[in-house]
Amino acid sequence: MKVLLVNPPRFNGIPVIREERCEITERYSVLEPYSLLQIAAELRHRGHLVHLVDLNGFNLPYNRLVSELKRISPEAVIFRFTPTTFDWDMKTAEIAKSIDGEIKTIGICWTLRTMHEIVMANAPHLDIYVRHEYETTIPNVIDTISSATELNSVKGIAYRDKKGIGVTHDANSLFNYDSLPLPAYDLLPNLNPYFVTAPAGKPFTIMYTSKGCPFRCSFCTVAGTAWKPRSAEKILEELRFLKEKYKIRTVSFFDETFTLDRKRVEKICKNLIEENLDIQWYCNTRAHLVDRDLLFLMRRAGCTGISYGIESGSQKILDYCDKSLKVEQGKNAINWAKEAGIKTFCSFILGLPGEDWSTINETFKFVNETLPTSAQFNVAVPYPGTRLFEQVKKEYPRDFDFRLLYQDDAIVGTESLSPADLNRARKMAYKILYFNPNWWISNIRHVMRNPKDLQLALVYALKIADNYLIHGMKHAH
Ligand code: SF4
Incomplete structure (x- = not known):
């Protein structure tokens, strides 16, 4: 599958940290989207074609996402969102859908994992909410979509389909953390902003x-x-x-x-x-x-x-x-x-x-x-x-x-x-x-x-x- 990973832009000009336990705005830190780099490496390892754009890191606007979507034509867009920047981050899904309604929009957020119903109700352009253990869940989601099978077998998600909203059990942790390949640092132009x-x-x-x-x-x-x-x-x-x-x-x-x-x-x-x-x-x-x-x-x-x-x-x-x-x-x-x-x-x-x-x-x-x-x-x-x-x-x-x-x-x-x-x-x-x-x-x-x-x-x-x-x-x- 062709996948675009997106770190959404800064929030009112303020950098955002979108990393698991730390999903906050922070004026004085610009961190590279490490978990997206881990995901990218794992997806590549499984044979998917992966692109990444760090709008937050390089202080780029949503317009840049539009041009990347047109240039790449991904089948899925994966991004992280945080509670306080929720509506802003969800524009990622909205923009993706406006360019191509067939793109699968997949959002990750740890902090709201127990509120999947509210998340899905507030995010009409989001197809899949990865609420648990992104290391194991995202590869399963992408493999499942690419094989056109039902999402109800993928643990750790809430998802939208023709029948409504589905939710699955919590996912298993990655048993062997050493098994993850080296994060795909090469998808970043450089490390200058961080x-x-x-x-x-x-x-x-x-x-x-x-x-x-x-x-x-x-x-x-x-x-x-x-x-x-x-x-x-x-x-x-x-x-x-x-x-x-x-x-x-x-x-x-x-x-x-x-x-x-x-x-x-x-x-x-x-x-x-x-x-x-x-x-x-x-x-x-x-x-x-x-x-x-x-x-x-x-x-x-x-x-x-x-x-x-x-x-x-x-x-x-x-x-x-x-x-x-x-x-x-x-x-x-x-x-x-x-x-x-x-x-x-x-x-x-x-x-x-x-x-x-x-x-x-x-x-x-x-x-x-x-x-x-x-x-x-x-x-x-x-x-x-x-x-x-x-x-x-x-x-x-x-x-x-x-x-x-x-x-x-x-x-x-x-x-x-x-x-x-x-x-x-x-x-x-x-x-x-x-x-x-x-x-x-x-x-x-x-x-x-x-x-x-x-x-x-x-x-x-x-x-x-x-x-x-x-x-x-x-x-x-
Ligand atoms: S539970 Fe949270 S706050 Fe307590 S030691 Fe662990 S990481 Fe720190």
Whole structure:
């Protein structure tokens, strides 16, 4: 089959991240559509003819999609969409159908996987909604369409046919993540547009070394999903390729919990040290899944930044949301990383059940004590399919419009705090960090010890000024 993969354009000029657990607008990051590159590689491997256009990355308008559709004449168009950019992203399907009504339009979105009926009702030009496990589902969908068989045997989808809307069971996870071919980077003209948080350290890419997370945090859309690791050998193969082909300098391992398997991380680090690829990398993980020795090893292997989901400085809130983390473990993880020379990016959520001003003050105290290199302060978002969603639905019965699920604008409060209070607390949190002279001193010290980070520090300081003073911390962190 001839397939066109589309990353839709930016939303009101703001870049959009359309990757599984991270389906959001983010003013200061432009990520390549990694999951579409994975899909492209797998479809090619199965003999399909694949094209890709990254309108978001290269900041191109929908007009470009029109010309690509006319040039390529695909039989299927596959794109990702997010809750808050839903109507905008769905124009992809509408445009495809307007050019050729026979094109199969296939949309992927993880966050709305439990709301397939509402998705299909709101997306009249969408033929197939891939709501679960795109790695296994998309190849099955395309193989099924190309063999002209019924879609009801394909797991993980909702679909429209002459009889109405059909929905199938959840799909199986990809059992062997190593079996995926190298993502089809060649479908991108270059890696020039891509960066995370601030445009430094390019060429840059994101990369999954594993997917999924077995932990059960009540607010998280990937909680309790199967962990699918890639082997150290496969990871090195991709990094080697990126170094040779693109002279890559920075990689963000986009996994939810990079250090879940300590032995695997040790092996990756040892291989990186032996090969001396000179790639700096970032990763995300849980604070209790690191220790001092591991962080020093990671630093030697090129890790220069680590993202921890700290969520709260209050043990009560951490316990209520089943974070399975002690406040002390968060503090240790930040301090050890700093000792190792690794920058710490910490995310916090304001407004989880039980939150009041006293617990918010505990979070502010935590931030003041630990001074992470940078922080994201989000308001709690009741994403469908999470336990938080169920709790909120019970306590605040009302209809949700998924288009309003922003992490920077609360739609629900807690028993003690209104959504307006939470938005205010969010701004206060940024002020507490950015206006703390010790935070500036600590970051200046870091740059003096790590002069390679000077460019990043400068663009980051400009970003803070732009974000705080001009954009009021909207659509960004
Ligand atoms: S540890 Fe992180 S990825 Fe895993 S369930 Fe909790 S918030 Fe989600």
